[in-house]
Amino acid sequence: MSLRPPEQPVNDDQSYLHHRQLKRGAAGWVLLAGLGVAYVISGDFAGWNLGLAQGGWGGLLIAFILMGIMYTCMVFGLAELSSALPTTGAGYGFARRALGPLGGFATGMAVLIEYAVAPAAIATFIGGYIEALGLFGLTNSWPVYLVTFAVFVGIHLRGVGEALKLIFAITAIAVIALAAVVAGLAPHFNAANLFDVVPDGSPTSSAFLPMGVGGVVAALVYAIWFFLAVEGVPLAAEETADPKKDMPRGIIVAVLVLVVFGALMLILVPGAAGSEAMGASSNPLPEAIRLAYGGNTLLADFVNYAGLAGLVASFFSIIYAYSRQLFALSRAGYLPKWLSLTGKRRTPYWALIVPGALGFVLAATTGNGALLINIAVFGATVSYVLLNLSHIVLRVKEPDLPRGYRTPGGAVTTTIALLLAAVAVVATFVVDVLAASITAAVFAAALLYYWFYSRHRIVSGAPEEEFARLAAAEAELSN
Template sequence: MPASSADSLKDDDGYLKHRQLKRGAAGWILLAGLGVAYVISGDFAGWNLGLAQGGWGGLLIAFVLMGIMYGCMVFGLAELSSTLPTAGAGYGFARRALGPLGGFATGMAVLIEYAVAPAAIAIFIGGYVEALGLFGLTNSWPVYLVTYAIFVGIHLRGVGEALKLIFGITAVAVVALFAVVVGLIPHFDAANLFDIVPNGSPASSAFLPMGISGIVGALVYGIWFFLAVEGVPLAAEETADPKKDMPRGIIAAMAILVVFGALMLVLVPGAAGSTAMSTSNNPLPEALRLAYGGNTFLADFVNYAGLAGLVASFFSIIYAYSRQMFALSRAGYLPKWLSLTGKRHTPYLALIVPGTIGFTLAAATGNGALLINIAVFGATVSYVLLNLSHIVLRIKEPDLQRGYRTPGGIWTTSVALVLALVAVVATFVVDVFAATITAAIFGAALLYYWFYSRHHIVAGAPEEEFAHLAAAEAELQH
C-alpha cells in the first residue's frame, strides 16, 4: 500500500476511542442463534420457487451442492474468525490474505448483500402483514418504514439487548418449523415430489423435469437455504472468547440449518406436491392447509410464526450490515464518520444510513425477488474471495497461530471456491438484470477505492494492524 496521509493515524487518543464496540456481549450459543436467525426466513419462503426452475430433483441437487459449498466455507470461516477476530470479518480476512484491494472488494460484496437483503425481507414482511389482515395495512412503504424504525431502534439500544431479542424471535420460528415437521410427516407421499410434468428438454425426467439446465436455475434457490450464515464472524469483537466461541457458534448454526433445510425440502412438497409449492409465496402454512384439506390452528400458528422468521432474519442482518460498514469505515475505506459509536457502543450511523438506503429501495421497487437476486450476487462474489483468502493465508502464513484448523485444510475451501464460482455464473443465468445492476454498483465502489479511499486508510484499525504486523514479521524473517 502506498504511503498516505492517514497512515499516521495509529491512534491519536480520539479516533479509535470513538469507535469502540461492546466487548463480551455474546457467547457461542448466542452466536449460533445469530447464525440461524440470519437464514431462517429462507426456510419459510423463497426456496420453494426453485421447484419451478428445476423440479424437486433439480432443487435437491442444488441444495446438496450449495450445502457442500456453505459447509466447506463455514469450516474455513471458523478458522479465519478464530485467527483474526475483528468486526471486519470477511474484509479483515481478505485484507490479510489478498491485500487492501482484496479486503475492500470482499467487504463491499458482503455489504451489498447485507444492505439489500433486509429491503427484500421488508417487502416479504409487508406481504405477510397484508395476508394476515393485521391492522388493515397493505404491503407498502408505511410497513417498510415502521419495520426499519423499530428494529434499527432496538439495535441502537445496545448489542446485548439486540442479540438476546434476536435469539428469542428465532426460537419462536424454530418451534414453528418443528410444528411443520410433526404436522406433515403423516401426510408425506413420495409421489408428490415428482408431480411436475417433464418439459421435454434434454435429460428431462420425473426426477429432473427441466433437465440438467434446471439444476443451474435452481442453484440460486439452493443458496436461499443458507444465505448470510457467513455473517456470524462479524460479531467477533463483541464475543467473550472468539477463538473458541466463533468456531462453535458458526458450525452449530450450519448444522441446524442443514437439518431444517432438508426437512422442509422433503416434507413440504412431499405432503402438498411440488407443483402446488413451486409458485407459493407462503409454502409452509399452505402445505399444511392442502394436507389437512382446509384451515387449521397449526396452519395459522405457522403463518404467524413465519412472520417471526422473517423478522428474525431482517433484525439480524441489520446487525450484520452495521458491523461490516463500521469496520470498513473505521479503517478509512468508507467515509470515517460512518464508524462513530455512541454511549452504548453501537455504530449508530452504520445502522441508520444503510437502513435508510434499504427502506428507499423497498419503497421504490416493491420487488422482493429482484432485491434478493441482487443480494445473492453480492454474496456469491464474497464467497469466492473468502474461500480464496483461506487458501492464500494457509500458503502464505502456515505458522500463523490459529484457534481452530479447518478439517481438510485448503482442499476443503478449494471445493467451496469451485462451487462459489459456479454460483456466480448461475446468478447471471437466473437474473441477468439483477446481476448486472450489482456488478455496476460493485464497479463504482472499486473506482471509489482506487481514486480516493486507498489514500486515506487508517493504519491503526484492527484489521489493518493485523496486516501490517504480518508484513513486519515477513520482513524480519528475510
Template sequence: MARRVDYQQVTDDYHQHRQLKKGAAGWVLLAGLGVSYVISGDFAGWNFGLDEGGWGGLLTATVLMAVMYTCMVLGLAEMSSTLPTAGAGYGFARRALGPLGGYATGVAVLIEYAVAPAAIAVFIGGYVEALGLFGLTNSWPVYLVAYLVFIGLHIWGVGEALKVMFAITAVAVVALVATVVGLVPHFDPANLTDIAVSEAAGAGDLLPYGFAGAVAALVYGIWFFLAVEGVPLAAEETADPQRDMPRGIIVAMGVLLVFAALMLLLVPGSAGAETVRTSDNPLPEALRAARGDDDWIAGFVNYAGLAGLIASFFSIIYAYSRQLFALSRAGYLPRFLSLTGSRQTPWVALVVPGTIGFLLAALTQNGALLINIAVFGATVSYVLLNLSHIVLRRREPDLERGYRTPGGVVTTGIALVLSVVAVIATFFVDTTAAWITAGVFGAFVAYFWFYSRHHLVSSAPEEEFDQISSAEGDLR
C-alpha cells in the same frame, strides 16, 4: 492485489467514538445469531427454486450449496479464531489478499447484507397480508415499521439486541418443528414431481426445466444458508473469540442443514411442488393444502413464521452495520459511517443501509429479484473468502490458530470451486439484475482505487494486523 496504499494520521479520540461493546456474546448466542441470520430462508424464498428447476433441480442445487457452505464455514471457523475483528470477511481477505482484496470482499458482503433484509421485508409483508392484518393491500408500511423498530433495537444496545434476537429465533424454530409435525402424515413422494415437464434439454419428472433450470435453482439453494458466514462479524463483541467463534458457527451450520433438508422434502412433498413454487408464504400454504383451510397448525405457523422472517431481518441488520462499521473505521468508506453512540452501537452504519433497503423493498416489492441481488454479492464474497483461507494457509502456515479446518485447503478448495459456479448461476436467473449489481460493485471498487486507498487509517485493527505481519516479514 493493490498493496500500495497511503495511511493518514487520525486524532487521539478517533477510536473513542468508534468502539463496540466487548464480551456481549458467548458461543450459544453466536450459534443463535448464525441460525437467526438464515432461518427466514426456511420460511420463504427457497421455494422459488422449484419454479426455476423443479424439485430435482432444487434438490441438486441445495446439496451442492450445502457442501459449499459446510466447507466454507469450516474455513471461516479457522480464520475467525485467528483474526477476530469486526471486519470478519474483509479482515481475513485484507490479511491474505491485500487492501483491494479485503475491500472487495467487504463490499460484496455489504451488498449481500444491505439487500437481503429488503427481500425479507417483502416476505414479511406477504405473511402479514396472508393473515389479513390491518387490511393492507400494499405492504410498504410493514417494511417501514420493521426497519424503524429493529434498527431502533440495535441502536439501544448489542447485548439487548442479541438476546431479543435469540428469543425470536426460538419461536421460529418451534414453528419449523410444528410444520414438520403437521406435514409428515401427508407426505407423498408423487407430490415432489407434479410440475409439468417442459421441452428444455434434459427435462424430465425430476428436472422439469432441464439442466439449465437446475443451474438457475442454485441461487435459491443458497437461500437456505445465506448469511451464516456473518457470525464472525461479532468477533469484537465476543467474550472469547478463539474458542467461541468456531463452536458457534459450526453448531449454527449443523442446525441449518437439518432444517433445510426437512423443508425441502416435506413442504412440496405434502402440498405439491406446483402449489408452493411461487408462494410468498409457502409453509402455511402447504399446511392448508395438506390439512385444510381452517387448520390450526397453519394459523400458528403463519403467525410464528413472522418470527422467523423477523429473526433474520433483525440479525442481518446487525451484520450489515458491523461490516460497514469496519470498512468505514479503516477509511475504505467515508469515516462518519463508523461513528458509535453512547451505548457503543454504530448508529450511522445502522441507519444508512436501512434507508437504502427500505427504498429497495418499497419500490420493487419483488422478493425474488432482491434475493438474486443479495446472492450475487454473497457468491462474490465466497470466492474471495475461500481463496483467503487457501492463501493464508500457504503463506502463513505458522500463524497462531485457535481452530484448524479439517482437510485444510482441500476443504476450502471445494468451496471455492462451488462458489465460482454459484456466481455464474446468478446470471441464469436474472441477467439484468446480475449486471446492475456487478456495476454497483465496480463503482465501489473505483471509489477505492481513485480515493480511499490514499486515505486509510493505520490504527484500525485490520490494518494493524497487516502492518505487524509485514514488519515480522521484514525481520525474517
C-alpha cells in the same frame, strides 16, 4: 516492484478510535450459534421455494446438496480464520490479511451488498405473511416495510447485548414453528407431490428434472437462501467473550442446524402440498399446511404468526451484520469515516440507519423478493470466492499463524467451496442477467471509488489494518 496500491496512514491517534468502539464481551458461543441460525432462518420460511419454479424439486434438491457442501466447507474455513483474526471486519479483515487492501475492500463491499439487500428481500416476505393473515386490511405492504425497518433498526440502536438476546429469543420461537411444520406435514407427505411440475420439453428434462440441467443451475440461487448470511457470525468477533474458542463453535453449530432444517423443509413442504403450488407461494409453510389439511387450521395460523418470528429473526440479525461490516470498512477509511461513529451505547448509529433507509427504498419500490434475492446472492457468492481464496492463501503464506481452530482437510476443503461458489456466481446471471449485471456494475463502481479515492485515506490504526501491518513487519524481520 509491488502492484499493491500504497497505504497512507490517516488519523492514527487514539481519539479517532475512541469514538469508534463496540461493546466487548456481549456474546458467548451459544448466542453466536443462535445468531448464525437467526441470520438464515427466514430462508426456511420463504424464498427457497421459488427455486421449485426454476428447477423443479429434483433441480432444487441437487442445488441444495451442492450449496450445503459449499457452505459447510466454507464455514470450516471461516471458523479457522475467525479464531486467528478476530475483528469486526470479519470477511474484509480475512481478505485484507491474505489479498491486500484491494482484496479486503472488494470482499467487504461484496458482503455489504449482500447484507444491505437481504433485509429488503425479507421485508417483502414479511409483508406476504402479514397479508396472508389479513392483518390491518393491507393491500400494499410498504407500511409494513417502513415499520419493520424503523422498529428493528431502533432496537439495535439501544445496544448489542439487548439486540443479541432478543434475536436469540425470536429465533427460538421460529425453531418451534419449524418443528410444528415437520409434525404437521409429515403425515400428509406423498412423494408424488414432489414431481408434479410438468417437464418443459428441453433435451435433459424429466419428471425429476422438469427444467433439465439448466434448472439445477438456476435453482442454485434459491438453494443459497437456505444458508445465506451464516458467514456473518465472525462479524461479532470484537463483541465476543472469547473469540478464539467461541467463534468456531458458534458458526459450525449454526450451519449444522441449518442443514437439518433446510432438508426437512425441502422434503416435507412440497411433499405435502405439491412443488408446483409451492413454487409460486409468498408464504409457503402456512399455505402448505392449509393445502394439506383442506382449509385453514389452528396449526396454519400458528405457523403463519410464528413464521413472522422467523422472518423477523433474520431481518433483525442481518441488520446487525450490515452495520458491523459497514462500521469496519468505515473505521479503516475505505468508506466515509462518519459512518463508523458510535454513540454512548457503543452502537454504530449511522452504519445502522443508512443501509436501513436504502433497504426500505428497495423493498418499497420493487416489492419483488425474487429480484432482491438474486441481487443479495450475487454479492454473497462473490464474497465467498474471495473468502475461500483468502483461507487458501493464508494457509500457504502464513502456515505458522496462530490458529485456535484448524479446518479439517485444510486448503482442499476451501478449494471445493471456492469452485462451487464460482459456479453460483454464474447462476445469478442465469436467473436474472439484468439484475446481476446492474449489481456487478455497482460493485465495479465501488472498486473505482477505492482505487481513485479511499486507498489514499486508509486508517492504519484500525484493528484489521493493524493485523496486516504486524504481519508485514514480521515478514520483513524473517527475511
